[in-house]
Amino acid sequence: MEKYKVVITGRVLPAALAALETQCQVYRWEQPTAPTLADLSGWLKDADGLFVSTNIAVNEQLLAAAPRLKVIAQPAVGYDNIDIAACTSRKIPFGNTPGVLVETTADLAFGLLLTAARRIHEGWDWVRAGKWQPGAQLPYGVDLYGKTLGIVGMGAIGSAVARRGQASGMKVIYNNRTPRADQADLKAEYCTFDQLLSEADFIVVLTPLTPESRGMFGANEFAKMKPTAYFINAARGAVVDTQALYNALQAKQIAYAALDVTDPEPLPADHPLLQLPNILIVPHIGSATTETRNRMALLAAENLLLGVEGKPLVTCVNTEVNYR
Numbered sequence: 298m299e300k301y302k303v304v305i306t307g308r309v310l311p312a313a314l315a316a317l318e319t320q321c322q323v324y325r326w327e328q329p330t331a332p333t334l335a336d337l338s339g340w341l342k343d344a345d346g347l348f349v350s351t352n353i354a355v356n357e358q359l360l361a362a363a364p365r366l367k368v369i370a371q372p373a374v375g376y377d378n379i380d381i382a383a384c385t386s387r388k389i390p391f392g393n394t395p396g397v398l399v400e401t402t403a404d405l406a407f408g409l410l411l412t413a414a415r416r417i418h419e420g421w422d423w424v425r426a427g428k429w430q431p432g433a434q435l436p437y438g439v440d441l442y443g444k445t446l447g448i449v450g451m452g453a454i455g456s457a458v459a460r461r462g463q464a465s466g467m468k469v470i471y472n473n474r475t476p477r478a479d480q481a482d483l484k485a486e487y488c489t490f491d492q493l494l495s496e497a498d499f500i501v502v503l504t505p506l507t508p509e510s511r512g513m514f515g516a517n518e519f520a521k522m523k524p525t526a527y528f529i530n531a532a533r534g535a536v537v538d539t540q541a542l543y544n545a546l547q548a549k550q551i552a553y554a555a556l557d558v559t560d561p562e563p564l565p566a567d568h569p570l571l572q573l574p575n576i577l578i579v580p581h582i583g584s585a586t587t588e589t590r591n592r593m594a595l596l597a598a599e600n601l602l603l604g605v606e607g608k609p610l611v612t613c614v615n616t617e618v619n620y621r
């Protein structure tokens with residue numbers, strides 16, 4: 298029997314690749330830089346499945362180059378790079394990987410908050426630079442206990458961050474598209490976006506990137522925050538207006554930012570954000586543990602193998618076409 302043809306646009310963990318290769322002929326882009334559509338189009342024209350990474354735009358143009366496509370799978374929960382309506386109109390189910398990365402990403406988001414608040418990274422740099430001398434003192438950090446944690450985007454990961462904040466004695470408030478029905482269990486208080494901006498000591502962003510959330514943190518929003526506020530973004534870089542964040546940090550309109558995601562991504566080595574003293578940036582490592590990345594890759598591979606066979610995916614975004 299002829300094998301299904303699958304295009305992989307970038308890195309894939311060995312266990313997922315092995316699973317795909319059992320039933321598919323795999324065409325994999327192995328260069329370090331992202332492929333262009335022209336690079337992939339020779340493979341896409343016969344492809345049954347696409348195993349895609351978040352740096353590739355799946356749009357009308359790409360879909361038109363892949364007329365046989367039966368399924369698209371991506372090892373990530375965020376899918377702002379995918380034109381879901383275009384996939385749906387071609388009856389192509391798209392599978393992401395919700396759930397399997399929740400606690401891991403919450404650890405990183407809360408870890409950024411704690412590291413920034415207690416200057417852990419600055420302390421290590423200071424010790425390593427030989428500055429720990431008698432009488433020398435690293436500037437003080439701030440407490441979490443008794444402070445207000447404001448979560449924007451109280452979904453799976455946001456709720457897991459809320460639990461971590463509560464364990465540290467923080468009061469949790471949140472803003473979401475709608476108040477959560479289980480808000481009593483969450484022990485968190487729904488508030489308006491403006492109220493959250495002005496009341497929170499620590500703001501953690503965990504919304505998806507959508508037309509509505511793109512640029513939702515700009516100059517006006519930073520102006521409403523406390524001058525002592527810590528701003529943590531573990532969602533997507535483009536939820537924030539980068540220039541406005543730079544201005545707010547430079548003018549000490551807010552105290553500190555800690556980012557797992559940036560716009561652009563990666564940040565060029567000479568980017569002005571990197572020159573600021575009141576920022577901590579890590580390279581989009583929210584879900585980057587061995588266990589979780591394997592779970593994500595295997596779930597994406599499972600979705601892809603189901604999709605090429607015309608079976609419903611385990612986790613599908615456009616459920617209306619997950620029937621075949």
Ligand SMILES: NC(=O)C1=CN([C@@H]2O[C@H](COP(=O)(O)OP(=O)(O)OC[C@H]3O[C@@H](n4cnc5c(N)ncnc54)[C@H](O)[C@@H]3O)[C@@H](O)[C@H]2O)C=CC1
Binds near residue numbers: 449503504532558
């Ligand atoms: N830094 C990283 O490595 C990772 C980043 N992410 C990002 O985190 C996002 C959230 O992931 P999950 O918690 O699994 O998703 P989720 O769908 O469970 O939660 C998202 C929440 O945001 C809310 N929301 C949507 N638009 C909003 C808006 N404009 N204002 C306020 N709330 C809004 C939704 O109502 C929902 O409750 C992903 O879409 C992804 O972009 C996810 C995993 C890892």
Ligand SMILES: O=C(O)C(=O)CO
Binds near residue numbers: 398583585
């Ligand atoms: O899953 C996602 O959306 C990520 O950003 C990477 O884990």
